[in-house]
Amino acid sequence: SIPLGFFGGIGAASRSGILIKGSNYLEALNDVKTVVFDKTGTLTKGQFKVTAIYPAEGMTEDELLRLAAYAESHSSHPIAESIVAAYGRSIAGNAVADYNEISGHGIRAAIEGRTVLAGNARLMEREGIAFRQPDGAGTIVHLAVDGQYAGSLVIADEVKEDAARAIAALRKVGVNKTVMLTGDASSVAQDVGKRLGVGEIHAELLPQDKVEQIERLESGKTGREKIAFVGDGINDTPVLARADVGIAMGGLGSDAAIEAADIVIMTDEPSKIASAIGIARRTRAIVW
Ligand code: ADP
Numbered sequence: 001s002i003p004l005g006f007f008g009g010i011g012a013a014s015r016s017g018i019l020i021k022g023s024n025y026l027e028a029l030n031d032v033k034t035v036v037f038d039k040t041g042t043l044t045k046g047q048f049k050v051t052a053i054y055p056a057e058g059m060t061e062d063e064l065l066r067l068a069a070y071a072e073s074h075s076s077h078p079i080a081e082s083i084v085a086a087y088g089r090s091i092a093g094n095a096v097a098d099y100n101e102i103s104g105h106g107i108r109a110a111i112e113g114r115t116v117l118a119g120n121a122r123l124m125e126r127e128g129i130a131f132r133q134p135d136g137a138g139t140i141v142h143l144a145v146d147g148q149y150a151g152s153l154v155i156a157d158e159v160k161e162d163a164a165r166a167i168a169a170l171r172k173v174g175v176n177k178t179v180m181l182t183g184d185a186s187s188v189a190q191d192v193g194k195r196l197g198v199g200e201i202h203a204e205l206l207p208q209d210k211v212e213q214i215e216r217l218e219s220g221k222t223g224r225e226k227i228a229f230v231g232d233g234i235n236d237t238p239v240l241a242r243a244d245v246g247i248a249m250g251g252l253g254s255d256a257a258i259e260a261a262d263i264v265i266m267t268d269e270p271s272k273i274a275s276a277i278g279i280a281r282r283t284r285a286i287v288w
């Protein structure tokens with residue numbers, strides 16, 4: 001039988017907006033020494049805004065934004081949603097054919113008989129398209145039409161107000177190692193990570209690279225030590241499953257992430273992770 005104290009701990013957590021899916025996870029939280037974060041939607045708001053449009057020769061801003069919005073219209077990625085919102089007009093459901101979302105890269109779709117690519121530098125490299133890197137901070141989405149470079153959009157996200165607090169609070173509960181994993185560009189990752197005081201930053205990762213990073217950290221553990229991973233997106237599901245303790249940001253997180261996680265933070269506050277560890281400590285003190 002499960003000691004009553006665990007129910008107390010799980011109840012206390014749920015009253016704080018932290019859903020713990022079993023007493024074993026509450027127990028495991030006690031031994032978490034490393035917390036690994038996804039960036040987008042976890043430490044940042046994941047609410048991107050298009051801040052600049054750079055059409056290539058022969059392309060207009062309007063046409064570039066329209067093609068980008070069409071290409072992204074079937075994606076639920078926060079980058080995609082920001083482009084569709086910036087376009088602001090309705091998109092016919094049948095305007096896009098052969099839609100293909102390439103994880104960690106972007107989109108390939110057929111629009112009005114043309115093949116449109118919308119995604120990062122890695123997507124352009126993979127498709128052999130010469131691109132120009134625009135100035136300025138932010139995530140860059142490059143466009144290509146029928147193999148020709150068409151220009152780029154700059155998209156900016158904001159750091160969550162609660163994120164710096166989250167890293168500091170973790171240090172107070174004895175989590176000395178914080179790591180950020182992201183598929184985003186290194187420049188964006190360094191900017192966010194340094195501002196928040198994250199210890200280790202790994203950028204330009206594909207979903208499977210994130211799993212490898214967790215496996216690397218898992219293999220370096222000693223004793224009872226546990227590793228927690230915190231994520232929000234569909235892409236994060238394999239990583240959530242691989243970590244000792246998978247934590248989903250449930251506020252705006254995807255259903256798949258919430259389902260794959262052991263613990264769900266029901267609000268959008270990553271500082272709740274330190275609160276959960278605090279509750280785990282107090283629960284252990286009662287149970288033993
Ligand atoms: P994160 O690790 O920050 O959550 P993802 O793994 O979801 O990021 O995506 C990594 C990168 O892949 C993004 O920063 C972006 O450059 C590119 N990307 C992914 N999905 C899309 C999309 N729908 N449209 C354009 N670019 C995308």
Ligand code: MG
Binds near residue numbers: 041236
């Ligand atoms: Mg994410």
